[in-house]
Each structure stands twice: as C-alpha cells, then as structure tokens.
Amino acid sequence: MKCNNIFLSIPVQGIRVKENIYLHIVKEISRYGHFVNNTVMLPPKYEDTHKFDPREVYSVLIKQLHDANFFIAEISSPSLGVGFEIASAIFYRKPVLLLYDVSLESKVSLMIKGIDPAFAEIKSYQIEEDITLILKRFLRNE
Secondary structure (H helix, E strand, C coil): CCCCEEEEECCCCCCCCCHHHHHHHHHHHHHCCCEECCHHHCCCHHHHHHHCCHHHHHHHHHHHHHHCCEEEEECCCCCHHHHHHHHHHHHCCCCEEEEEEHHHHHHCCHHHHCCCCCCCEEEEECCHHHHHHHHHHHHHCC
16 A cells, blocks of 8 residues: 555634644544644644744645645534635645534534535544544545
C-alpha cells in the first residue's frame, strides 16, 4: 500500500470539543501507513496559534491541502476555516471524508450536510472504534 499524504482539517480556534478524536484520527491514519501533513494545529502545538501570521497560515495550509492525496475533516464543531478547507478540497478534486459525532449532528452545517455524495463522504460516529472502521474503508479505496 502506498504511503499517502493526508490533510486533516480541524478547528484551529474557538470550540475544540473533540481533541481526543483529532488525535485518534492521526493515530489511525499512521497505523495504516499514511501521514498527516499539517500536525501543527494539533494539541498541544495549536495553543500558540495566536502568535501565527494569518497570511502565512493561509499559504501553508492551502499548499499542504493542494499537496495532499486525501482530505479528512472532523466537522462536529462549526468552523469557517474548516468549511473553507472543505470547499478547497472539493475544488482540488481530493477524495473527501467528513466525520461528525452523531450526538452533535445539530451543530453540523446544513450546507456541509448537503454536499453531493459524488464530492464527499459524510459519516457519523458514536465511538472511536466507528472512526477506525470508517477510516479503514475510506483509505483502502485509494
């Protein structure tokens, strides 16, 4: 199996209710022999994001997204940045997987839920094991 470059989209500021899930996703991606190319936004590194230059963040993240083979986003928390990255991934024709906690479904944007399945897989989960199975299926369809 080829080692793929995967862009993981998560909220950088504001509500970050799923940090344990973000880290679980990274662990599972690594377990399948792939890597996440934008780990600077993961705990504990993201705590210094107020020091980042917004234009630099934009250029670096867009380049990483463009270079990625796959795009995965955790969408349980509303985030304008994550929405922008989803639209960019679709524009760049990346395989897109969107994950959300079923208990937070009411927080997921209707615009995001309405994305045509031809452009993105949208999957809900209840527990970490659900994410493991979803990622396994998504990454094996490369």
